[in-house]
Amino acid sequence: MLEHSKVLLIQTAFLGDAVLATALLEKIRNESPDSEIHILVRKGNESLFKAYPYPNVRKVWSYDKSRKWSSWLELRHDLSEEHFDAVYVIQRFLGMGLLSLSIGAKRVVGFDKNPMSLFFTEKVKHEWGTGIHEVERNTALVKSWLGEKVFKPCLQAPEIAMSPDMRKKEYICISPGSVWETKRLPIRIWIEFVQLLPENQVVVLMGSPGEIELSNQIAEAFQGGKRVILNETGRHPLLASAYLFQQSKMSFVNDSGPMHICSAENVPTVAVYCSTVPSFGFGPLADWNRIIETKEALTCRPCGDHGKKNCPLGHYACGEGIEAKALFQAYQDFLGSGSQKI
Structure with a gap:
C-alpha cells in the first residue's frame, strides 16, 4: 500500500471547483490521518479554506492568474522546497500539469485529459457527461492510494454578526x-x-x-x-x-x-x-x-x-x-x- 506523509492537491479553477476539492481533504483526513496536506487554489479562493475545520491542511497556496507566468515561477520555486511525496492534479490544464511535474514530487497523478498526462506517474480516465459527480471523478485520482470510498465536501464557516432580521434557520x-x-x-x-x-x-x-x-x-x-x-x-x-x-x-x-x-x-x-x-x-x-x-x-x-x-x-x-x-x-x-x- 502506498504511504504519503505529505501531499499537494492542485485545483486553481473556479470557486465551486475549489469547494468540491474539500471532498478529497475529507477522504485523506479520514483514511490517512497522518498525512500532511497542502492545497493550491486560485487567488481569492484561499480564504474559503479557513472554513475547513480540520488541522490536517497545513498550508493553502494561491496562484495569481492576473500575473500568470511570474506567479507560476514563484510557485515552482517555493513548492520545490516542500518535497512532496505526491501531487494530485485535479484539473486538466497544461499550466498546472507542467507545474506538478516541475517541483520534484515522488509521484504525480492527474487526469488523462491533461496535456501533460503522458509524463504523469499515473493518469486517470476523466469521465464526463455520464452522471458521475465531480467528487467521484476527483476521488478516482487517489483510488490507488486510498481506495474508492467517496466523501462529501465539507465547510464550516466561523460565526459572524448578522442583521437582526436574519434569524438563524428562518431566512x-x-x-x-x-x-x-x-x-x-x-x-x-x-x-x-x-x-x-x-x-x-x-x-x-x-x-x-x-x-x-x-x-x-x-x-x-x-x-x-x-x-x-x-x-x-x-x-x-x-x-x-x-x-x-x-x-x-x-x-x-x-x-x-x-x-x-x-x-x-x-x-x-x-x-x-x-x-x-x-x-x-x-x-x-x-x-x-x-x-x-x-x-x-x-x-x-x-x-x-x-x-x-x-x-x-x-x-x-x-x-x-x-x-x-x-x-x-x-x-x-x-x-x-x-x-x-x-
Whole structure:
C-alpha cells in the first residue's frame, strides 16, 4: 500500500471547483490521518479554506492568474522546497500539469485529459457527461492510494454578526448570479417566485460584487412593500458569505459556486439548471436538495460543457421555460419534509 506523509492537491479553477476539492481533504483526513496536506487554489479562493475545520491542511497556496507566468515561477520555486511525496492534479490544464511535474514530487497523478498526462506517474480516465459527480471523478485520482470510498465536501464557516432580521434557520437565500449568463435564471422568474412566498418569509439576496445589479432588480421590485428583502450581495468577503448560507433555512441557487458551498455546508438546496445539465456531474449534494430545469425537451440543451455569455440561438428557452411555481413547489416540499434544521 502506498504511504504519503505529505501531499499537494492542485485545483486553481473556479470557486465551486475549489469547494468540491474539500471532498478529497475529507477522504485523506479520514483514511490517512497522518498525512500532511497542502492545497493550491486560485487567488481569492484561499480564504474559503479557513472554513475547513480540520488541522490536517497545513498550508493553502494561491496562484495569481492576473500575473500568470511570474506567479507560476514563484510557485515552482517555493513548492520545490516542500518535497512532496505526491501531487494530485485535479484539473486538466497544461499550466498546472507542467507545474506538478516541475517541483520534484515522488509521484504525480492527474487526469488523462491533461496535456501533460503522458509524463504523469499515473493518469486517470476523466469521465464526463455520464452522471458521475465531480467528487467521484476527483476521488478516482487517489483510488490507488486510498481506495474508492467517496466523501462529501465539507465547510464550516466561523460565526459572524448578522442583521437582526436574519434569524438563524428562518431566512432563505437567493443567489441570482453566475459567471455565465446562460446559467442565470431570468430575474423576472425570481421576482415571480418571491411573490408566491408567504409575506413573512425573509429573503436574503446573495452574490459577488459583480452581481449587485441582478440582486438590485429583485430588491427594487418589492420596495415599499411589507416583505423583508435583505440585499447582501457584494457586501461580504467569501468566508462571511459562506456563514450566511450556512445559517439559512434553505438556499435557491443557479448552477454556480453558491450551490457547492451549500453542498459543503449541507444546506437544503434548490438548484436551477438553465443551459447546463446535472449529468455533467456538478449537482447539489446536500442531504435535502431539488433540481429545477425546463420540462421542454430542447435539442440545443446543453449548448456547451460550461455556460455561455449569451444564448447562441437568441431565445434562451432553457431559462425562460422554467416556471416560478416549480421553485415555490420545492419550497413547500421542504417545509413539508420535516427536514428543517433547528
